[in-house]
Amino acid sequence: MEKDAYVMELDDGILHVKDLDFFYHQHQALFAISFAMPRHQVTALIGPSGCGKSTFLRCLNRMNDNVPQARVLGSIRLNDLEINQETLDVISLRRRVGMVFQKPTPFPKSIYENVAYGLRILGVRRRGEIDAAVETSLRKAALWDEVKDKLQQSALALSGGQHQRLCIARAIAMEPEIILMDEPCSALDPRATKKIEELITTLREQYTIVIVTHNMQQAARISDCAAFLYEGKLVEYNRTDIMFTAPRIRATEDYITGRFG
Amino acid sequence: MAIFKKNFWRGGEPWVWVTAAGLTLVMLLTIGFFAIIIINGLSALWPRDVVRITTTSGDVIAGEIIKKEFRHDKLHRLQLKTANRDVNGYDFKWINANTISETSYPPDIYVLERLEYGNFIGYLAENNPPHIQRHFVSGELRHEIDALVARIDAVHMLIGTYNDQLRAEEKNTPVNQENIHRYQNLIGMYNHGAEILEQELDTYRALFITADGKEKHLRLAELIRFYQPERMNIFAKTVHYAKKVEELLFDEPREANMEGGVFPAAFGTVLLVFIMSITSFPFGVLAGIYLGLYAGHGVFLQLVRVAVNNLAGIPSIVFGIFGWGFFVHGLGSSIDELFFVETLPEPTFGTGGLLWASLSLGLLTMPVVIVAVEEALRAIPSAFRDASLALGATRLQTLWRVLLPAASPGILTGFILAMARAAGEVAPLMLTGVVKLAPSLPLDSTWPFLHLDRKFMHLGFHIYDISCQSPNVEAAKPLMYASTLLLVVIVLLMTGSSVWMRSYLRKKYSVSSGF
Numbered sequence: 062m063e064k065d066a067y068v069m070e071l072d073d074g075i076l077h078v079k080d081l082d083f084f085y086h087q088h089q090a091l092f093a094i095s096f097a098m099p100r101h102q103v104t105a106l107i108g109p110s111g112c113g114k115s116t117f118l119r120c121l122n123r124m125n126d127n128v129p130q131a132r133v134l135g136s137i138r139l140n141d142l143e144i145n146q147e148t149l150d151v152i153s154l155r156r157r158v159g160m161v162f163q164k165p166t167p168f169p170k171s172i173y174e175n176v177a178y179g180l181r182i183l184g185v186r187r188r189g190e191i192d193a194a195v196e197t198s199l200r201k202a203a204l205w206d207e208v209k210d211k212l213q214q215s216a217l218a219l220s221g222g223q224h225q226r227l228c229i230a231r232a233i234a235m236e237p238e239i240i241l242m243d244e245p246c247s248a249l250d251p252r253a254t255k256k257i258e259e260l261i262t263t264l265r266e267q268y269t270i271v272i273v274t275h276n277m278q279q280a281a282r283i284s285d286c287a288a289f290l291y292e293g294k295l296v297e298y299n300r301t302d303i304m305f306t307a308p309r310i311r312a313t314e315d316y317i318t319g320r321f322g
Numbered sequence: 323m324a325i326f327k328k329n330f331w332r333g334g335e336p337w338v339w340v341t342a343a344g345l346t347l348v349m350l351l352t353i354g355f356f357a358i359i360i361i362n363g364l365s366a367l368w369p370r371d372v373v374r375i376t377t378t379s380g381d382v383i384a385g386e387i388i389k390k391e392f393r394h395d396k397l398h399r400l401q402l403k404t405a406n407r408d409v410n411g412y413d414f415k416w417i418n419a420n421t422i423s424e425t426s427y428p429p430d431i432y433v434l435e436r437l438e439y440g441n442f443i444g445y446l447a448e449n450n451p452p453h454i455q456r457h458f459v460s461g462e463l464r465h466e467i468d469a470l471v472a473r474i475d476a477v478h479m480l481i482g483t484y485n486d487q488l489r490a491e492e493k494n495t496p497v498n499q500e501n502i503h504r505y506q507n508l509i510g511m512y513n514h515g516a517e518i519l520e521q522e523l524d525t526y527r528a529l530f531i532t533a534d535g536k537e538k539h540l541r542l543a544e545l546i547r548f549y550q551p552e553r554m555n556i557f558a559k560t561v562h563y564a565k566k567v568e569e570l571l572f573d574e575p576r577e578a579n580m581e582g583g584v585f586p587a588a589f590g591t592v593l594l595v596f597i598m599s600i601t602s603f604p605f606g607v608l609a610g611i612y613l614g615l616y617a618g619h620g621v622f623l624q625l626v627r628v629a630v631n632n633l634a635g636i637p638s639i640v641f642g643i644f645g646w647g648f649f650v651h652g653l654g655s656s657i658d659e660l661f662f663v664e665t666l667p668e669p670t671f672g673t674g675g676l677l678w679a680s681l682s683l684g685l686l687t688m689p690v691v692i693v694a695v696e697e698a699l700r701a702i703p704s705a706f707r708d709a710s711l712a713l714g715a716t717r718l719q720t721l722w723r724v725l726l727p728a729a730s731p732g733i734l735t736g737f738i739l740a741m742a743r744a745a746g747e748v749a750p751l752m753l754t755g756v757v758k759l760a761p762s763l764p765l766d767s768t769w770p771f772l773h774l775d776r777k778f779m780h781l782g783f784h785i786y787d788i789s790c791q792s793p794n795v796e797a798a799k800p801l802m803y804a805s806t807l808l809l810v811v812i813v814l815l816m817t818g819s820s821v822w823m824r825s826y827l828r829k830k831y832s833v834s835s836g837f
């Protein structure tokens with residue numbers, strides 16, 4: 062694709078990706094991806110199954126470190142911090158870049174302990190501090206009113222949509238700058254999906270969000286920018302309204318209009 | 323019709339019936355198995371009726387009916403427990419039905435349980451002194467006899483102490499003749515006292531007459547209890563039964579294990595499983611964690627997995643041989659040479675004992691634990707691990723705080739299976755320290771309280787011993803069934819408590835219930 066300035070270097074960019082290649086052992090999953098994601102906006106990653114969206118997302122918080130025999134080339138900058146460097150403190154990176162997964166993953170603990178998990182791991186002991194963080198995070202995740210009376214009950218008893226919002230609250234409790242979401246609604250019913258979408262729209266005021274989605278309407282509704290990936294390559298990247306009304310590349314148009322994928 | 327037949331087979335209906343029949347068969351066998359153990363185990367200690375039989379040739383025999391054999395729906399012969407081994411030379415007898423001329427259930431006849439020679443069955447003679455006579459009605463002498471026995475024991479203990487002191491004096495240089503004389507005098511005095519007490523105890527004897535008229539003097543001190551089955555109502559029999567159960571659970575065995583209780587064996591079984599668990603489970607869990615989380619799928623590790631999975635199928639005696647060769651003669655002998663030189667050649671750890679038996683059993687059950695832990699960890703969706711890591715947790719924190727709690731029900735299942743298996747294994751123990759009769763419990767009040775080097779008794783071996791190795795298999799049968807039932811109950815109690823705990827953990831930690 063054309064490497065115009067908007068794409069490569071944003072004044073308000075928070076994540077700058079440059080020439081990112083990714084290999085699962087012999088298999089190359091990402092090819093020379095370069096683009097920047099703007100601060101306090103929602104960036105959607107779209108593309109057919111297996112095109113490398115999850116792989117890309119997991120590069121942003123180095124979750125791919127756990128994949129044996131995986132290799133990554135190129136550069137990812139979070140503000141001025143180079144993420145792809147050996148000496149990086151991965152733990153503190155993951156506190157700055159939170160992640161929400163496709164399948165809700167409430168831990169087998171109480172609602173309270175789920176949200177407090179990250180803080181406990183950090184070694185925070187003060188009860189008051191944790192209480193406060195739990196409440197703010199649950200409020201921000203629009204879950205507080207539903208669970209405030211049963212914080213000590215098992216998180217497993219909540220509904221699927223509540224689980225996902227709990228996972229978002231859990232990520233928020235770490236006070237990250239960026240929240241990565243990998244198809245957060247694909248396991249949810251339409252009502253729960255709507256709630257999450259509303260939540261994402263409010264969260265973007267404080268956080269930068271990168272979200273993978275299969276749902277074109279969803280991408281159109283909630284994202285500010287969109288990146289179309291195809292077979293491991295970035296095909297097109299633009300403001301969502303432009304890309305969805307006037308895609309520059311044929312493949313993008315075909316995908317958005319549902320002619321393939 | 324042909325079409326019907328075709329559909330009949332195609333529909334799969336017969337197949338369902340075949341599987342149902344298979345299940346029914348298995349269930350019947352299981353129910354039968356438990357029925358035999360429970361019925362025999364529970365009834366083993368119930369007092370039986372004593373029958374008196376006069377044969378056509380004029381002989382008279384009394385005894386408890388043990389078994390009836392029928393032929394063509396008619397009583398063919400019956401087996402009596404006649405007891406009175408010391409009088410007759412046998413204590414069981416078969417009687418053909420066609421030689422019986424008369425049967426009765428005499429209310430006067432007594433069954434006496436004795437410390438030696440098994441039970442005695444007979445009538446109390448009428449010419450016994452009145453206080454003896456009364457004793458068999460009200461048990462009034464029990465107290466005096468117990469007091470006498472206690473005094474004799476105390477005197478013997480004193481004699482033992484003075485003997486020790488005497489021996490110490492004799493070693494002293496210069497020899498203090500005065501002290502030696504003093505101790506010798508004391509010992510002589512107490513020996514004399516013991517003799518007098520013994521003689522007094524000996525006066526408490528009763529004359530009994532067997533059904534066929536033989537006389538027998540019985541020392542009351544040797545009687546454990548006596549009863550007249552025909553005079554007992556259901557309540558009295560229940561009390562008797564409760565006492566027998568208490569004896570079974572809390573008393574030492576007597577008469578080459580054929581009588582008395584099985585306490586040391588039951589205790590040994592539980593202690594063995596306990597020590598086996600705390601020594602082997604941690605290693606099993608660690609190995610399972612490595613295989614489940616960290617190990618890859620290379621050729622070597624897959625071989626290790628196959629080996630571990632099949633280790634459970636190795637005959638248990640092999641583990642016994644290993645324990646005998648490696649633990650007892652390898653490790654044990656080395657430990658003796660290093661730490662117990664002063665007692666050699668008498669071995670301390672260089673012979674079978676509780677520790678080596680526990681470790682051998684631990685090896686035997688380890689694969690069960692390893693596989694359970696590995697599977698339990700694998701069953702947790704990787705998303706949970708990722709979610710924890712994505713929150714900035716280290717791998718160790720993730721393991722402790724998320725994975726292990728979520729895997730705990732599965733891990734506990736492994737523990738249950740391992741404990742159940744360990745409680746029932748006998749073969750490896752026979753090579754590593756189980757004995758028919760242990761002089762002392764492996765746990766007592768002398769330092770260091772838990773004696774891992776001691777030999778121990780075990781219910782499984784106890785059952786084998788009394789059912790196959792005892793001089794009088796027939797006499798040992800009730801205890802054999804009772805012990806078997808007890809073993810089953812112990813295993814069920816141990817596993818039952820773990821099952822309960824597992825269901826609690828499942829409720830608390832199950833990761834799959836949420837969606």
Ligand SMILES: Nc1ncnc2c1ncn2[C@@H]1O[C@H](COP(=O)(O)OP(=O)(O)O)[C@@H](O)[C@H]1O
Nearest residue numbers: 085088090109110111112113114115116117128
């Ligand atoms: N752990 C892995 N090991 C090897 N190949 C993988 C792994 N995860 C994904 N892939 C491959 O990488 C490609 C991109 O996968 P992914 O990023 O999951 O796609 P998407 O999320 O867009 O559906 C696919 O071809 C997939 O088969």
Ligand SMILES: [Mg+2]
Nearest residue numbers: 114115116243
């Ligand atoms: Mg994906």
